[in-house]
Amino acid sequence: MSAESPFVTVVVLNYNGLEHLESCFRSLLAINYPAERRELMMVDNGSTDGSVAWMREHFPAVRIIETGRNLGFAGGNNAGARAARGEIVVFLNNDVRVAPDWLAELVTSFRGAPDVACVGSRILNWDGTRVDFADGGMNFYGYGYQLDHGRRSTGDVGEVRPQLSVCGGAMAVRRDLFLQWDGFDEDFFAFYEDTDLGWRFWVLGYRVLLAPRSVTYHRGHGTAGRLGGEKRRLLYERNALLSIIKNYEQENLDRILAAALLLLLQRAWLTSGVDGEHFRIGGSAPVRPRALPEDDTYTYRYYLRRAWKTLREEGPAGLWETVRSEWRWRTGGLPLERALRRRARPSTSGQVAITRESLAHLVAANDVIALLPRTMEKRARIQAARRRPDAEIFPLFRRPLELSLFTPEFKQAQASVVTVLGLDELFGDMS
């Protein structure tokens, strides 16, 4: 990379996000970066709300790539990267605005470090008071986490630091490496393709960094917020599985895949809304081996305690904000009525009502099975080029044993699977 600022293409992916475009591109035009060293691009994923015409009229200098249909996050951004002229490509969500130094702070980390493949921004909420993304982690079956989501934003942002992955809503990649290694996995459509990309880069011997002084402001779940819970569930479950199948060393995949599938089935059962007792022949219920240590995490008492603590420390507004963000993140916007509904029982009709959220797990598994031959080919290519053992990557998981369903039943199930199959040993001190 030359001593001068690298040539950068900023790719803003848009799907029916007309309302967001003005604030986004207005902030982009105001950044401190040589105008002749950057290219602004909007990739339109087949919007039907007039986004393209509006952009041509109001921001004629922005290059527009039209995919013609919704290729999802992965397909749309990959199309942008292919068309980009910059040696660095920056992916940016449409529902953000950027700070003036955002881009300069982002690309400076690539300078003199050819093994840095990807650098991410710190993402705050719209008014900059709370953190949206600044720290990422992943559990052993591929669930990604925004670790300090909802935390109050302070002046102490820390140094540039390595992370397993950074948020695809504001990340820069070296275009040649990105394209050489197939970019975002288009089988994912959306969700976790950023986690998968970051993990893949580490496996291949590159590094992924977070640049905390590169700041963007995020309006909240623009497109994702409109998705039904079951649609999100399908993407999370499917993509987490695809990601672990591609990226683990053989020995670790062998240890982890069955556990991941068992826990997926357990989530499907626990979210099904079915009354298990009515599916029992008398006396055939399993006798629980021995109770795990007493632990009231994720019980009502636990939430009351946490609420009281937040109220004392952050006041009513802080409590409201925390409750809202926890509810949305942990339940995917679970409708309250489900918690109150009577659990379904078998009947002579032979049918039973199962929640769509639960059935989404079956669709996810079916997708993975259908994609398995192709995924194994991708796996073969990645593993053949492996330059770093899993053991060196594990510390970057940060939360290898984090839950994916926040109920006491699931917590106990996961703890049992992890202990019995020796996965806690795999991750050593981190557990």
Added chain:
Amino acid sequence: MLSTSGSQLPRVSVLVLNYNGREHLETCFRSLSALDYPPDRLKLVLVDNASTDDSVAWMRCQFPSVCIIKHEQNWGFCRGCNLAIVQVDADIIVLLDNSTRVAPECLKELTKPFADAHEIAVVGARMLDSEGKHLDFAHAETDFYGHSYQVSYSSHNVDAYNKAHPLLFVCGGAMAVRRDVFLDSGGFDEDFFACYADADLCWRLWVLGYEVWFAPRAIVHHHQPGNRDAVADAKRLVLYERNALLSIIKNCERENLQRVLSVALFLLLKRAYLLSDIDPAHYRVEQLPELTSLRDAEEVPQQVASMLLAASDVVTLLPRVMEKRRDIQARRRRPDAEMPSLLQALVRVNHTDQEYRITCQELANIFGLVQVFRQGRVDER
């Protein structure tokens, strides 16, 4: 080795497990009373799983010579049998379903193979339907993901498999087992409650170095239950799906367990998906936003719930299952590759759905299971 010459026939106890089966008992015990076997070497036992009908009183009155073991609650098949077998004294235990009728020569035929080879621990009978027109059990296979099948079930060819042969398991509805081996191996797995406990026991015995054989001329007629209701079927499926997985986890060799279990779980998910018959388009983000107003739940066949509950049970039981696994594997005397009948079922998947059969083949290839189970089986005797 147990001798079969003259008065040296092995001492046999025939155990008939009963739960509210009063209607079947007369036929069953009348046929047992007519067995061609020295009375001083034979003991008939009714094991009552706390029936609420008048089974016990009726038996005391009609068959006063039959010994009765009364359980204080319905322990299911596994614990019901285990508790009884500890209590009776015999060389060979014959387990018999209460809805059966045995042929007079059945018991001699069933116990004969034990004299031939010390390794034989279990012998199964040929089971026919009550009229003798259809085959019920003559051969069995367990596929690599733990589901067991009665091959040729309800075939008109009632004489099929007319040579004695080794097989992975025989039907617990009419099997003879060496009592010492049964007790030493831990008997039926009580976590199973019922369903596939026979297949699991036999699989374990193969792992421990024993053999399981079919006695083609030991004939038992089995009265088929009538129409079962949908709820009972859904409940039973929980046990079948759960126990198949438990069996895999306990019995598979270390090198094969992870891959076999992964494939088994994928296939469970596939079966549940196919059975649910849901339209995946309604779950795809590409359909946004037209279908977001769909209802929160879908009506699906209740066996889908059975399958999910089965997997949840496996998670619950995992710590204990893994302990049992350690015990079994520490005593292993025979590698997986020498198990009979594992691969046949893989090639001939017992499922009518074309998509499912293709998935089985694909997963077996991708996870390298074809190679694992391609090797030998024990020789036909």
